Amino acid sequence: MAYDLDQFVADCRASLARDPGPAGREEVRKNLERLLANQHFVQTYCGPDVPRGLKVLYEDTELGFQILAHINDKARKSPPHDHGASWAIYGQASHYTDMIEWERLDDGSDPDNAKLKPAKSYRLLPGHAGMYQDGKIHSIDYPDNARFVRVTGTNLDNINRVRFDLASGKVHQMTPQQAT
Ligand SMILES: [Fe+2]
Numbered sequence: 001m002a003y004d005l006d007q008f009v010a011d012c013r014a015s016l017a018r019d020p021g022p023a024g025r026e027e028v029r030k031n032l033e034r035l036l037a038n039q040h041f042v043q044t045y046c047g048p049d050v051p052r053g054l055k056v057l058y059e060d061t062e063l064g065f066q067i068l069a070h071i072n073d074k075a076r077k078s079p080p081h082d083h084g085a086s087w088a089i090y091g092q093a094s095h096y097t098d099m100i101e102w103e104r105l106d107d108g109s110d111p112d113n114a115k116l117k118p119a120k121s122y123r124l125l126p127g128h129a130g131m132y133q134d135g136k137i138h139s140i141d142y143p144d145n146a147r148f149v150r151v152t153g154t155n156l157d158n159i160n161r162v163r164f165d166l167a168s169g170k171v172h173q174m175t176p177q178q179a180t
Pocket of ligand 1: 088
């Protein structure tokens with residue numbers, strides 16, 4: 001039988017209960033790639049007929065992690081941002097996402113200003129999932145109709161996150177549902 005959402009949820013629970021740190025998260029990342037190899041899952045939750053929007057596929061009330069489907073219709077380029085005190089895993093379902101991981105050149109002591117430099121850039125293709133640990137800064141750039149599944153350690157709407165304006169160097173608090 002193909003690896004489905006229920007199996008993925010059960011495996012996420014088992015991995016993160018056993019080890020909420022990088023090793024448990026890496027199991028989640030690998031299993032998300034297994035899930036994205038299931039074309040029935042991809043068509044059902046991320047296919048062309050799925051209405052656009054941000055869908056919570058699962059939220060774990062005990063461990064706090066969330067599985068979200070980002071059903072985009074329009075291309076978007078995000079500013080560099082973090083996921084606050086949470087980790088995030090991005091798994092590509094259709095099209096692609098160009099990822100840039102950023103490094104801070106300043107010491108992080110000024111809450112309003114930052115200096116960033118790109119550290120790593122690559123394209124996430126369908127079936128592939130990238131891991132972004134707590135505090136990691138990244139930006140995403142995707143074309144029309146790109147769809148992805150994101151797993152976060154917690155509901156990001158409940159924690160403080162920041163985005164960075166590259167031109168001015170200013171750091172801004174992010175509002176809920178900024179969907180990146
Ligand atoms: Fe993000």
